[in-house]
Amino acid sequence: MASATVEDYLKHIYLLEQADMDNPVAMGRLATTVGVAPGTATAMIKTLANAHLVDYEPRGGVRLTSTGQQMALHVVRRHRLVELLLVEVLSLDWSLVHHEAEQLEHAISDIVLEKIDALLGYPTVDPHGDPIPTAKGHLKYVQPVSLTDCKPGQQGRIARVSDQDTQFLQFAERHRLTPGMGITIDAYDKYGDAVTVSPKHCDSVTLGTNAASKIFVALSKKS
C-alpha cells in the first residue's frame, strides 16, 4: 500500500501532466506543487522510478507509467468523491472542500469509497466540475468545445475562456462564466446570433455568438 506521501506525488504528477498536455513534468514544478524542496522531489522520484510508477530521465522530467497513472487516478477518484460528499451530504462550504479532501483522500478504503459513490448516485463530476474517474480508473475524456457548438439542453463545465481582454474576463467573471463552473445551455438562436446559458445556481446569461465563441465547454456525457 502506497504511503500518503507517495499518493500525493502521483496525484500531482498526474494533474500536472494533464494541465500541460501530457508533457513530462519538470522537477521544480513538481517540487513546488507538492510543497517540498527540489532535492526532496528528486530523491522521491528516484524511488518511484525504481518501483516502476514513473519514467524518469535525469533532467528530462517525470511522467507516470500506466501503473502509476492507475494509482494516481484512484487517488483522484477518492479526492473528488470526498469533495462531493462534503458538499452534498455534509453541506460544507465549497471553498473549504478541496483542503479537507486533501487529508481524507488518503484515509478512505475502497469499501467506504464505493459506499460514498453509491450514496451520491454514481456522480461523474465533482463540485468543481472535474470528472471523477471510475473505480477501474477510466476517465471520460471530453474535448472542450466552443459554446457556439453546443446545443440547447446540454450540460457541462467551462473549460477555458480564451480571451485576454480584461473587460471580457471581468464580464465573464461577473456572470460566473469561469473555468470549472458547471453550466446548462438553455437556448441557441442561430438567427438571433445569441446563446443563453445558466451557470449552476446562478442567473442565466445571454451572449452574442462572438462572445460565445470564446468560451469553451467540456460537455458532460449525454444528458
Place this chain on the structure above:
Amino acid sequence: MASATVEDYLKHIYLLEQADMDNPVAMGRLATTVGVAPGTATAMIKTLANAHLVDYEPRGGVRLTSTGQQMALHVVRRHRLVELLLVEVLSLDWSLVHHEAEQLEHAISDIVLEKIDALLGYPTVDPHGDPIPTAKGHLKYVQPVSLTDCKPGQQGRIARVSDQDTQFLQFAERHRLTPGMGITIDAYDKYGDAVTVSPKHCDSVTLGTNAASKIFVALSKKS
C-alpha cells in the same frame, strides 16, 4: 498538531485507563495494544512526557495529564462520530466500522467533525453504545442503573448483565440484551411485575422484575 501516531498512543492510553479503573497503564500492555515493540513504546512515552501529555514514572506506568486526556477525548470523539457516520449514513456493515474509523479519525478536521455531529443530530453514543465525548471534551458519565429503576420512554445502552448463570446469559443473548446494545424502555408495569424493553432494531422483550434487576443500563441524557 499531534501526529497520527501520537494520537493513537493517547487514545489507547485513555481507553486502557478507562478499562482498568484509572490505574496507570503498564508499558507492555500499551505496547501490545498500540502494536509496537516494548522499547518503542517506552521511547514514545518519554517524548509524550516531555510534552506534558502524560505523567510517567519509569517502571510505574503511564497516565494521561489533563492536556493529554483532552486530546485523547478529541480523538475518541472523532473515532466514534465517524463510526456512527459510517453506519448511519453510508450503511457500512457495523463489523467493519471500527477498523475503518481507525484511519479516518486522524484525517477529520474540526469543521468537518462538527458537520458530521450536526448531520447525525448530536448523538451521544456510537454504534457500540460507547459514549461520544462533546466538542469540549466532556463525557457524560452515566452510572448504570438497574432496569427496575428505569422509567418508560428512557433510552440507554446495556452496561452490564450481572448474573453468572449460563441459562440466563443465553436468554439475554437471544434477546439481544447484551452489553453495549442500545435499548428503549417501553413500559414498566409495577403491579404486573414486568418491564418491557426494545433493543435497537430488534423485537421487544418483557422481563419480570426479578430478571430486570440483573440488567444494568447506562441511560442517555433525558430523551
Place this chain on the structure above:
DNA sequence: ATTTTTATTTTGTCTATCCAAAATTCCGGT
C-alpha cells in the same frame, strides 16, 4: 564562443518512528 543564469542533482544532516537484542530492575518464591 564565452559567460551568466536557471534548473536539477548530490551530499551531508535531521527528525520521527520503528525493531531486535542486551542490560537492568523488581517481585515472588525459597
Place this chain on the structure above:
DNA sequence: ACCGGAATTTTGGATAGACAAAATAAAAAT
C-alpha cells in the same frame, strides 16, 4: 537474604521523508 523470571529500559541500528547548501548541467544571453 538470595535467585530466577517477567517486565521494562537501554543501546545500536534501520527506514521514510525532509531541508540546506554545494556541485553540475543545460539554456540564454552576450
